Amino acid sequence: MQNLSKNQQIIFDLIDKSPEPLKAYSILFNVQKRGIKAPLQVYRALDKLVEIGKIHKIESRNAFIACQNSSCQISKATAFSICESCEKVTEINNSNLSKYLTGFKDKNGMKYNKYNLEFFGLCKKCVSKKS
Amino acid sequence: MQNLSKNQQIIFDLIDKSPEPLKAYSILFNVQKRGIKAPLQVYRALDKLVEIGKIHKIESRNAFIACQNSSCQISKATAFSICESCEKVTEINNSNLSKYLTGFKDKNGMKYNKYNLEFFGLCKKCVSKKS
DNA sequence: TACAAAATGTTATATTATAACAATTTAACT
DNA sequence: AGTTAAATTGTTATAATATAACATTTTGTA
Numbered sequence: 001m002q003n004l005s006k007n008q009q010i011i012f013d014l015i016d017k018s019p020e021p022l023k024a025y026s027i028l029f030n031v032q033k034r035g036i037k038a039p040l041q042v043y044r045a046l047d048k049l050v051e052i053g054k055i056h057k058i059e060s061r062n063a064f065i066a067c068q069n070s071s072c073q074i075s076k077a078t079a080f081s082i083c084e085s086c087e088k089v090t091e092i093n094n095s096n097l098s099k100y101l102t103g104f105k106d107k108n109g110m111k112y113n114k115y116n117l118e119f120f121g122l123c124k125k126c127v128s129k130k131s
Numbered sequence: 132m133q134n135l136s137k138n139q140q141i142i143f144d145l146i147d148k149s150p151e152p153l154k155a156y157s158i159l160f161n162v163q164k165r166g167i168k169a170p171l172q173v174y175r176a177l178d179k180l181v182e183i184g185k186i187h188k189i190e191s192r193n194a195f196i197a198c199q200n201s202s203c204q205i206s207k208a209t210a211f212s213i214c215e216s217c218e219k220v221t222e223i224n225n226s227n228l229s230k231y232l233t234g235f236k237d238k239n240g241m242k243y244n245k246y247n248l249e250f251f252g253l254c255k256k257c258v259s260k261k262s
Numbered sequence: 263t264a265c266a267a268a269a270t271g272t273t274a275t276a277t278t279a280t281a282a283c284a285a286t287t288t289a290a291c292t
Numbered sequence: 293a294g295t296t297a298a299a300t301t302g303t304t305a306t307a308a309t310a311t312a313a314c315a316t317t318t319t320g321t322a
Contacts, residue, residue, distance in 0.1 A: 005287090005299080006301085023277085023278085025278075036301095037302085037303085038302070038304085039278085040280075040281090040301095040304095041300095041302075043279065044300080048300090062278065062279095081241050083241070090239060097235060101248075104228060106212060106225060106250075107225075110212050110250075111252050111253065112212065112250040114251040115248060115249065115250045116248070116249050117246060117247070117248045118246065119237075119241075119243040119245070121241050121242050121243040121244050122242065124239075124240055136268080136318090136319090138269075155308090155310080156309075169271070169272065169273085170310070171271085171272085171310085171311075172270070174310065174311075175269075175270080193278095193308085
């Protein structure tokens with residue numbers, strides 16, 4: 001695995017330490033004291049980190065989370081669970097699911113090389129709060 | 132099925148006729164001659180149309196497509212194929228897939244009530260162009 | 263017809279993301 | 293070490309996406 005550049009490392013560390021997905025401008029705010037002052041600096045680092053699979057973008061939330069699958073270099077098969085109440089996001093690492101989806105072929109004959117799946121619901125904590 | 136309001140109908144018709152997903156501001160531009168002048172009018176109609184399942188949002192593209200599944204009232208189980216070359220988007224209607232995902236339970240014990248899946252690849256046309 | 267819910271209209275602004283250009287650093291080679 | 297190409301950084305400006313707040317009108321229904 002290649003080394004990260006200065007900005008990439010700063011931003012990855014922040015995301016990796018965060019218990020929740022971070023948004024780009026929240027990241028910007030947090031790294032300004034470390035010399036990263038412009039949105040583009042953040043977005044460039046994010047793009048690269050996504051490209052090399054160190055982080056994933058949660059598309060429905062426009063937010064970024066560190067890859068929780070230690071063997072994941074390049075993200076071609078991502079799945080997440082999202083609690084619609086507390087917004088907790090967890091990466092799903094289930095080989096049955098990934099096998100099923102990686103092998104999935106639709107009748108349109110298209111060959112897929114990547115997928116992203118987002119499940120929504122209530123996490124255990126939030127379910128018990130509501131009852 | 133409830134009837135659509137004036138703005139909702141105008142915007143749904145536009146999306147429904149489009150061969151490709153439409154973005155909010157492209158919709159705005161197209162309906163200005165019909166009296167819809169502000170972004171918020173577009174977003175409100177889009178929100179409602181998504182809520183009642185007449186359209187879906189393609190999250191990775193920030194664009195909207197008419198539901199291509201005639202029996203789909205409320206969108207709790209959506210899957211799309213996206214060509215990364217020509218950007219053609221098709222709704223996948225595969226009962227095996229939807230059964231598998233609707234029944235999916237992860238080890239975290241979370242109960243899901245909705246999912247969205249986006250597959251990426253090259254459509255047949257684009258595959259043959261490249262070869 | 264009166265009431266509540268939904269939808270509309272409007273202005274302003276917040277949030278997310280990229281264009282364009284210049285300078286610097288890094289990595290790989292001779 | 294010196295050369296070069298690729299990657300990264302820095303900077304300003306702006307594009308694209310989306311919502312807040314408030315007033316009014318329309319619609320469904322008791």
